[in-house]
Amino acid sequence: MMRLRRSLPFRVAKGFAIFWWDFLVGDTPELFVAALAIVGIIALCRVVWRINVLALVALPVLCVLALALSVRRAQRQLRKE
Amino acid sequence: MMAVSVSSGTFVLVLAVFLASGVEMVEALTIVLAVGHTRGWRTSLYGVASALGALVVLVALVGPALVRVPLSTLHLVIGFVLLIFGMQWLRKSILRSSNLKAKHDEDEIYRATVAELASSEPRRRLDRIGFVVSFKGVFLEGLEVVIIVITLGSSAHRIGLAALAAGAAVLLVTALGVVVAKQLNRVPENALKMSVGIMLMSYGTYWTGEGLHVRWPGGDVWLLILVGIYLFATWFLVASLRRGEEALAASSSR
Numbered sequence: 638m639m640r641l642r643r644s645l646p647f648r649v650a651k652g653f654a655i656f657w658w659d660f661l662v663g664d665t666p667e668l669f670v671a672a673l674a675i676v677g678i679i680a681l682c683r684v685v686w687r688i689n690v691l692a693l694v695a696l697p698v699l700c701v702l703a704l705a706l707s708v709r710r711a712q713r714q715l716r717k718e
Numbered sequence: 719m720m721a722v723s724v725s726s727g728t729f730v731l732v733l734a735v736f737l738a739s740g741v742e743m744v745e746a747l748t749i750v751l752a753v754g755h756t757r758g759w760r761t762s763l764y765g766v767a768s769a770l771g772a773l774v775v776l777v778a779l780v781g782p783a784l785v786r787v788p789l790s791t792l793h794l795v796i797g798f799v800l801l802i803f804g805m806q807w808l809r810k811s812i813l814r815s816s817n818l819k820a821k822h823d824e825d826e827i828y829r830a831t832v833a834e835l836a837s838s839e840p841r842r843r844l845d846r847i848g849f850v851v852s853f854k855g856v857f858l859e860g861l862e863v864v865i866i867v868i869t870l871g872s873s874a875h876r877i878g879l880a881a882l883a884a885g886a887a888v889l890l891v892t893a894l895g896v897v898v899a900k901q902l903n904r905v906p907e908n909a910l911k912m913s914v915g916i917m918l919m920s921y922g923t924y925w926t927g928e929g930l931h932v933r934w935p936g937g938d939v940w941l942l943i944l945v946g947i948y949l950f951a952t953w954f955l956v957a958s959l960r961r962g963e964e965a966l967a968a969s970s971s972r
Contacts, residue, residue, distance in 0.1 A: 665806055668805045676930070683930050693927070693935075696923055697923055703805065704812075704951065708812050
């Protein structure tokens with residue numbers, strides 16, 4: 638009985654964490670890492686160096702680059718299969 | 719005569735929410751139909767109603783908390799989530815368009831779900847397995863719709879409009895489901911997924927920039943520029959992948 642009471646919040650928390658992990662990381666961890674890196678680089682451009690134009694151009698360019706790298710990675714994996 | 723002005727941001731918002739909700743609901747409807755045909759409509763509809771109830775409770779709990787979050791933090795978090803979500807959708811649809819991955823086949827999903835459910839224990843008045851499958855299908859797909867509505871709607875301060883667009887998509891897909899029954903493979907899901915991926919990525923980029931205090935010249939007109947950039951990038955990636963695969967096939971056939 639005690640175990641059941643303890644395990645329900647644990648199961649809910651675990652389910653919640655698994656949902657977000659699958660949602661954000663799932664089978665494309667490289668995209669998650671790339672998005673974190675993009676945020677870091679743009680924060681440096683805008684908040685530390687205060688160069689708006691660089692941030693403005695770099696943001697979409699880095700996103701396209703991350704997408705292209707992830708697609709290439711998937712292509713290599715699918716060819717191996 | 720009433721003048722109606724619709725900004726580019728509002729247009730992209732409504733279109734993105736409508737299409738994304740439509741795609742998610744097609745997936746949920748496939749499961750609901752499969753459960754209904756194999757385990758009975760009562761079980762399937764109980765699962766749908768329970769999942770919708772759970773989603774309403776979730777929105778009621780999360781919705782008011784969002785108002786208290788500082789705007790730039792909200793923009794950054796939402797932009798980050800949308801950026802990843804958009805890139806994931808776009809990546810998948812690029813791989814499907816270049817024939818590297820099989821197209822999403824709703825008929826196949828329907829057949830697989832029916833086969834799985836038919837092989838387990840026989841029907842009862844309220845079947846537990848059927849209920850769980852129907853509940854999970856609607857809840858998980860619905861949760862993605864809720865996340866899209868809350869993230870896009872709250873960033874643009876148009877949560878009501880976003881909810882309306884999602885509601886319209888849900889109604890349309892439900893009506894389609896009733897009419898076409900299990901012929902959901904007629905919905906051009908990959909093309910829709912590609913459009914949504916481009917729009918989510920555009921919004922994700924825009925809000926991530928806003929969260930990091932990037933000044934977009936022309937305001938939300940930049941959303942359309944971002945849509946153009948990602949559309950071109952998608953076309954380029956699909957074309958280059960197709961060329962690569964064709965060259966590989968030609969060299970291996972020699």
